Amino acid sequence: MKITVNDTLLELHSGATVKDALLSYYARSGRKLPGRLPTVEDRFGNIVAPDGALSEGNCLIIRSERKRKTSAARSVIVLLASAILFGCSSTRQTATSHSNEKPDVTAVAPPSGIAASPERQAVIFSVNDMHAAIDNFPKLAWIVDSLRSVYPDLLLVAAGDNQTGNPVNDQFPEKGFPVIDLMNAVGFNLSAVGNHEFDTGPEGFGNLISKADFSFICANVSGGGRHPLKIDPYKIITLPNGLKVAFLGLLQLGQNGIPDSHPDNVRDFVFRSPLRAAPEFLWLKDSSDVFIALTHIGFEEDVKLAETMPPGIDLIIGGHSHTRVDREQVHNGILITQADSKLKFGTLIRLKVDAAGRVSSSMQLIDIRNSKKERPEIRAMVDRYNDNPVLNQVIATATDDFSSSEELGYLMADGQRAAAGADIALMNPGGVRIDRLPKGPVTIKNVYQLDPFGNELVVTKLTGSEIFSLLRAAWSADRKSPLFTSGITTETRVNDHGEPEEITVHTDDGKPLDLNHVYSVAMNSYMTQVYRYEHADPGQSLFLTTAQALIGYLKQEGNIKSYRGEKRVRVTR
Ligand SMILES: [Zn+2]
Secondary structure, eight states: OEEEETTEEEEOOBTOBHHHHHHHHHHHTTOOOOSSOOOEEOTTSOEEOTTOBOOTTOEEEEOSSSOOOOOOBSSHHHHHHHHTTOOOOEESSSTTOOOOOOOOTTOSOOOTTOOOOSSEEEEEEEEOOOTTOGGGHHHHHHHHHHHHHHOTTOEEEEOSOOSOSOHHHHTSSSTTHHHHHHHHHHTOOEEEOOGGGGGGHHHHHHHHHHHOSSEEEOSSEEEOTTSOOOOBSEEEEEOTTSOEEEEEEEEOOOTTSSOSSOGGGGTTEEEOOHHHHGGGGGGGGGGOSEEEEEEESOHHHHHHHHHHSOBTBOEEEOOSSOEEOOSOEEETTEEEEOBOSTTSEEEEEEEEEOTTOOEEEEEEEEEOTTOSOOOHHHHHHHHHHHHSTTTTOEEEEESSOBOSHHHHHHHHHHHHHHHHTOSEEEEOGGGOOOSOBOSEEEEHHHHHHHOOSOOEEEEEEEEHHHHHHHHHHHHHHTTTSOOEEESEEEEEEEOTTSOEEEEEEEETTSOBOOTTSEEEEEEEHHHHHHOOOOOSOOOEEEEEEHHHHHHHHHHHHSEEOOOTTOOOEEEEO
């Protein structure tokens, strides 16, 4: 997909993140990515997190020099005081402009059960892209409790991607359950379906939905074959003050027409364009007092939704691009929010509906990460999850010692090739982080020690001659040594300066690599972004980290064969 960084057009593998774009941008200008990543903004001036997902045509701007002030409150005390003094940013009636209303100090919610004051309000706290950051849940719980003491009818919603990003959750025996358990305990009302919700597989996701005390909504997914999921397109929640609040769920699709998850996870489902599905639910505005799109399509797509949808939506609560909306973003009269990722922030949103049914909305970004307080029961739950032996779980047995990073590099390449179903896998030596693994049980922790980076597995279609170009580029980019391989063997003759003079490559059947044949080649996302080599296909992420790929492979193998003395790559002078 095409992404612009500071006016430089880059072609990235589909499924690339903001960090991938930075890697590619710096590699192109011959510089190394700084240890401390620069601050990146989107075209609307919002900060985007390095792990934010990108969509075709996104623009990024690096403005590390510019200091930014965040408007997030330092403490909930400040938060609560200022929550009462909200400004107004958009109204249903004046759809193309928004004006600031006078502060309304009487706006604290009336006690539950008292209906029909001339002006009623709905208060929402939203988070998105939690990515299993369970360690921030105790702080989230404390903030939510504090808000509920002021707004007893507070709605708590997630804009998708609750899953994936923390082995304690992702590798839990009941994959992904810790996050759901914690969301139940904190009292979530609703979640959009994010692309990473599918990472637990159709059966796994179905199981998690059945365990959740809240609903998942998504209007552009259907089907599910043997595993139909209990997902509604929308949900209308009636508040004790009588307000009907409608939420419509929307999910992003990648260039291949499916959400960004491993294709096996979404095989049985039918997906439709979120922007095409949304207008079909416009009638919801007549069945509710407030109509909210709870989306997981990325900020730039949310802007498109606001600009193309016929009038009716009052608010868009978004996710997926990990955008930190810290000032009000109003497009076509519609407020759009998003709160970074991994529970660093949440957004407090207040909607007021006057006697004539006019809706006005306002938002405030709340800093969760720096909260000093926690809810003790939730802390205890998180500690229990962190304490459990997930990472010590034995997934396979090594039948022999591994005594070099080369032997382990071949194992990693074999795992990636199998997980991707590719002809060839290539692994950079710099990505192999241990050089010994004793014979005996192999744990999940061993895999994360071997491969701690969280790079994704990418498959590219490359001709033989493009593979040669890749092998040459990798030589200088990675320690002046050959890539570890699976599916091919290489012999590199180097000159006196240590540069490759001639590379010969054979496939596993002993034939020379065919320059014109197209091979499927698996490698990690770092390699696809950093190596400068000739290739037509930018590749496709499998939305699986290389560590997860290896865990799956080892579980399947059970007994790991001996790699002692294995020699797939040779260097001669
Ligand atoms: Zn996402």
